[in-house]
Amino acid sequence: MSSTTSSTTGIFFDRLIVGVDRLVTGGLLLKIVAVFAVAAALYYPVGMAITHRINDDLAYQPAPTEASQTVAMVAGLIDREVARTPWVADSPWFFAASALDDMANFQQGVISGLHGVVGAFGGALAGNDGDLTAAAGGLAYPGDRWRAFFETTPTTEPPSEEVYLEARKALLSYDRRASAGEAAFDPSAPALAAFLVQIRAEVGATLLGIDRQIASAGAFNRANDDVYMTAKGQAYAWAMSLAALGRDGAATLEAGAVAVAWSRMVETLNRVATLRPWVVTNGAADALVVPNHLASQGFLLARAQADIDAVIAALGG
Known part of the structure; x- marks a missing residue:
């Protein structure tokens, strides 16, 4: 054998x-x-x-909701970036999308900007509504959580997309209750002014991050585009949300000076949101060959801050 x-x-x-x-x-x-x-x-x-897709389309229109166009815009952008576009920030290294750092930073910037909008909306226009508080908490969740045993950041926590979509459900729940008169929705002049005070602080925090990058990094530092694209995503979220809020508060903004100032504020943020340099460099302020894209972006954001101040003053805030 x-x-x-x-x-x-x-x-x-x-x-x-x-x-x-x-x-x-x-x-x-x-x-x-x-x-x-x-x-x-x-x-x-x-x-x-x-x-690859960096969707900075200013003509984007979300599905309508019952009470607030601002809520519709925020919910629509979450759905578009998380459910209808690949969410690449949590892609592990063996996915080709993991190399798309510009897209990842833009998407995370959009969610960061929407987090600020929802927090400001809940505090200023909706009496700290519970659904909006839950939505803001969900949008603060890290963007790099994937699935257990395969995450970019190893964890047994739920994936980022799941948390963001739950935040969207909370937003829509608030909107339904606001439409039924069961939740506060006050787009009055004092409320709009209070909302803008919080957004101004969000813009200021982004400006500080840009300033730190300009001061501490070289012209071709790998983090330059990370900072730039995150700020671009935030500006896009602010621009789209403020345009929608202007429609929510149309009766309040009927006065000519307020309406003009509001439009100027949105237009400035639109410019920040749609800038698309091929390569983001952090050159000298007077450079001929290697420009400073971060400085240009920071200048426009500082101008947006001044525009926000003008609207707040026009609203009597």
């Missing part, structure tokens, strides 16, 4: 050696290796090209 087994094993290994020899000498192995090498080389660039 042992002799038969030994003979069978020997035949198997002989055939294996012959098969490998044919692969090598016939060139088939080289062809297989070449195919895998080409596939590996194309995986990231092709996957990135298919996934």
